[in-house]
Amino acid sequence: MRRTLHVALSFLLFLFAVLPAAFAETKASDIEEKKKEIKERDKQILQIEREKKLTLEEKRELMKQLNDMKSRLASLNEQVYRTEQKLNKSERRLQELEKRIAEREALLKNRLRFLYQRGEMYYLETLLDSDSFGDFLSRLDLVRKLIRADRRLLDAHKEDHKQAEAEKASIERDLKERKRLAAEAERLHKRLVKEYKQYEKQLADLEKKQEHLEEINERERKEVRRLIAQKMKEAAEKDKQQAEAKDGKFLWPVKGGIITSEYGYRRNPVTGAYKLHEGIDIGAPLGTAIRAVADGKVIESRPASGYGYIVVVDHGGGVSTLYAHVYPQDVTVSIGQSVSRGQVIAAVGNNGQSTGPHLHLEVIKDGRTVDPKPYFR
Numbered sequence: 447m448r449r450t451l452h453v454a455l456s457f458l459l460f461l462f463a464v465l466p467a468a469f470a471e472t473k474a475s476d477i478e479e480k481k482k483e484i485k486e487r488d489k490q491i492l493q494i495e496r497e498k499k500l501t502l503e504e505k506r507e508l509m510k511q512l513n514d515m516k517s518r519l520a521s522l523n524e525q526v527y528r529t530e531q532k533l534n535k536s537e538r539r540l541q542e543l544e545k546r547i548a549e550r551e552a553l554l555k556n557r558l559r560f561l562y563q564r565g566e567m568y569y570l571e572t573l574l575d576s577d578s579f580g581d582f583l584s585r586l587d588l589v590r591k592l593i594r595a596d597r598r599l600l601d602a603h604k605e606d607h608k609q610a611e612a613e614k615a616s617i618e619r620d621l622k623e624r625k626r627l628a629a630e631a632e633r634l635h636k637r638l639v640k641e642y643k644q645y646e647k648q649l650a651d652l653e654k655k656q657e658h659l660e661e662i663n664e665r666e667r668k669e670v671r672r673l674i675a676q677k678m679k680e681a682a683e684k685d686k687q688q689a690e691a692k693d694g695k696f697l698w699p700v701k702g703g704i705i706t707s708e709y710g711y712r713r714n715p716v717t718g719a720y721k722l723h724e725g726i727d728i729g730a731p732l733g734t735a736i737r738a739v740a741d742g743k744v745i746e747s748r749p750a751s752g753y754g755y756i757v758v759v760d761h762g763g764g765v766s767t768l769y770a771h772v773y774p775q776d777v778t779v780s781i782g783q784s785v786s787r788g789q790v791i792a793a794v795g796n797n798g799q800s801t802g803p804h805l806h807l808e809v810i811k812d813g814r815t816v817d818p819k820p821y822f823r
């Protein structure tokens with residue numbers, strides 16, 4: 447929020463900058479602030495890395511538990527299946543036994559009926575035919591023997607049936623218990639799956655958070671690099687400007703000459719009128735060389751009222767210099783000629799309204815005279 451405000455404010459300043467140079471200056475404190483923020487985010491990223499590592503370890507542990515639970519669940523389901531098979535078999539055996547019992551009972555019933563019916567008949571027959579009596583007795587004995595055998599078999603079947611029923615009940619109890627265990631394992635498995643998914647989500651969240659911070663930091667690192675480069679460029683620009691200012695400084699045009707009259711309002715020593723003195727007067731012996739204060743081009747070389755004769759050099763950028771009170775025969779340059787800084791262009795004279803040999807020097811900036819003194823500092 448604070449930074450957003452700062453950015454907005456900077457933008458406004460940019461739009462309405464009165465002193466663009468002052469605004470454009472990249473602040474070292476801003477760069478430091480950004481670096482600090484990047485470092486802080488790096489710390490957060492490291493913390494997230496640690497959290498991720500821990501979560502991953504927990505997730506792995508959980509995966510192990512989950513796999514164990516999976517195989518346990520599979521084993522329990524297998525047991526349930528086998529027990530069900532066993533139960534089916536037991537039921538089939540019971541049915542088989544019930545069938546055998548029914549068959550045996552039917553057989554026994556038939557024999558008994560036979561014994562009853564035939565017994566009576568044989569009995570009557572043997573009363574009529576005594577020869578057959580012995581035969582009848584032996585046959586009757588056989589049937590009785592068979593009936594006894596049937597009864598033993600039937601008892602054995604019934605005993606088997608009883609055991610089979612007990613066995614079936616036991617299998618059913620076993621099955622119930624195994625199903626309970628399987629259901630419990632299923633519940634645990636579901637819970638572990640849910641927990642595992644939570645860990646996965648947590649990891650994804652951490653990953654996202656880290657990516658976000660890394661993105662910001664990448665952007666901010668670029669910005670810091672850009673700001674540093676900009677600052678360096680600004681510093682170089684400043685150095686260049688300072689160097690240029692040094693180079694651009696005017697050369698003192700008259701060796702040994704001293705200012706005898708400043709730029710500004712004064713009473714004219716000749717006319718006595720109170721008006722602006724449009725240049726500085728540099729006193730020096732007659733004939734002392736006058737040098738161009740800077741590189742330029744001669745744009746005027748002519749007589750001028752009150753000034754005797756003048757030479758004007760244009761330095762570009764709207765700045766020109768005017769040299770007055772010279773004698774035309776001392777002028778060594780002509781209009782249109784390029785001159786370099788320090789080149790002799792004329793000599794100190796006493797031409798025109800002058801109370802002694804001196805150079806009247808004017809600096810004209812954008813068509814108006816300005817105080818030449820700052821140009822020599």
Ligand SMILES: [Zn+2]
Pocket residue numbers: 707723725726727806807
């Ligand atoms: Zn003057």
